[in-house]
Amino acid sequence: MTTATAATPTAIDVRSLSKSFGRKRVLEEIAFTIAPGERITLIGPSGSGKSTLLRHLVGLTAADRVGSRITLLERTVQSDGRLLSAPRRERCRVGYIFQNFNLVNRLSVLQNVLIGRLGRMPRWRALSARFSADEHRMAHEALARVGLHDLAAQRANTLSGGQMQRVAIARALVQEAEIILADEPIASLDPKSAREVMDILRRINEEDGRAVVVSLHQIDIARQWCDRAIALKRGRLYYDGPTRALTDQRLAALYDDAGLEELLAQPAPAGRQRLATAG
Numbered sequence: 497m498t499t500a501t502a503a504t505p506t507a508i509d510v511r512s513l514s515k516s517f518g519r520k521r522v523l524e525e526i527a528f529t530i531a532p533g534e535r536i537t538l539i540g541p542s543g544s545g546k547s548t549l550l551r552h553l554v555g556l557t558a559a560d561r562v563g564s565r566i567t568l569l570e571r572t573v574q575s576d577g578r579l580l581s582a583p584r585r586e587r588c589r590v591g592y593i594f595q596n597f598n599l600v601n602r603l604s605v606l607q608n609v610l611i612g613r614l615g616r617m618p619r620w621r622a623l624s625a626r627f628s629a630d631e632h633r634m635a636h637e638a639l640a641r642v643g644l645h646d647l648a649a650q651r652a653n654t655l656s657g658g659q660m661q662r663v664a665i666a667r668a669l670v671q672e673a674e675i676i677l678a679d680e681p682i683a684s685l686d687p688k689s690a691r692e693v694m695d696i697l698r699r700i701n702e703e704d705g706r707a708v709v710v711s712l713h714q715i716d717i718a719r720q721w722c723d724r725a726i727a728l729k730r731g732r733l734y735y736d737g738p739t740r741a742l743t744d745q746r747l748a749a750l751y752d753d754a755g756l757e758e759l760l761a762q763p764a765p766a767g768r769q770r771l772a773t774a775g
C-alpha cells in the first residue's frame with residue numbers, strides 16, 4: 497500500500513474562515529496550518545464549531561464570501577465561499593471518518609472496505625464495482641491492520657460500533673488518504689473500543705506519516721493522544737499549541753459552563769491518572 501508523502505510542505509492551510517448560518521455566526525476568522533504527518537486533536541465545547549470546521553475542510557460546507565481560503569495538500573478546496581471541484585483521484589487524498597461510521601449495512605466488511613477504492617478506479621470500472629485481485633489484497637491488508645481480518649465476510653450491520661469504526665478506517669486506508677479527518681470517531685463507543693480506535697489512528701499516523709485530525713470530547717484522551725491541540729470556543733480559535741500546555745485552568749476557561757467536570761469524569765484509559773478538576 498502506498499504511504500503518504502512527506503514532500504508536501506503543508507497538509508492543511510486554513511485562512512480567514514468565517515461561517516454564518518442565517519444570522520448566526522458559527523466560525524469567526526479561523527486560521528491555522530497543519531504539516532504533513534501531524535496528529536492533531538480538535539477540541540471545544542458542544543456547538544463551538546468543530547464539525548462545521550471539518551466539513552469545510554472536505555468541501556461539504558462553503559464558507560462565507562469574505563476572503564476565506566482552504567488549501568489541502570496544495571489544492572485549494574474553497575476560496576471566498578466557492579467550492580472548487582477536483583478530479584476524484586485528487587479528492588481521495590483526504591479521508592473522512594464519521595461518528596456514525598457511514599457503512600453500507602447490507603454489504604460485507606470486505607465490500608465496505610473496497611468502496612474506498614471506487615474514487616481511484618476508472619469510472620467505467622467503478623460503475624460495475626469490479627475490483628481487481630490487487631484491490632482485494634489491499635482491502636485484506638487494511639483489515640489486518642485494523643485487526644478485523646477474520647471478519648471480512650461478515651455483514652457490516654452485525655458488527656459492534658468499535659468494529660464498524662475500524663472498518664471505516666480500513667476504507668480510508670485503501671482509499672490511500674494522505675489526510676484523515678475524523679469527526680468524533682469515538683463518541684458512541686465504550687472506553688475499550690474507543691481506545692482501540694484511537695490507537696489505530698495513532699499507528700496510521702506514526703507508521704504511514706498520514707496527517708490525522710480528530711475532534712474529541714474526551715479531554716484525557718486528547719491530551720495523551722497527540723502533541724498539538726486546536727481548540728474552538730464559540731466559533732473562534734481559542735487555542736492552538738501543545739497539548740501539554742493545556743492546563744486545567746485553560747481547559748476550565750475553554751469549557752467554562754459547558755460541563756468540563758463531566759468531561760473529566762469520563763473513564764480514564766487504563767494506566768492513566770484521571771485529571772484533577774480544573775480550579
Ligand SMILES: Nc1ncnc2c1ncn2[C@@H]1O[C@H](COP(=O)(O)OP(=O)(O)OP(=O)(O)O)[C@@H](O)[C@H]1O
Nearest residue numbers: 517522540541542543544545546547548549680713
Ligand atoms: N446546517 C446548519 N444550519 C444551521 N446551524 C448549524 C448547521 N450546522 C451547524 N449549525 C450550528 O453551528 C454551531 C456549531 O455546530 P457544530 O456541530 O459545528 O459544533 P460542534 O463543536 O461540532 O458540536 P458537538 O461537539 O456538539 O458536535 C451550532 O450552534 C449548530 O447548531
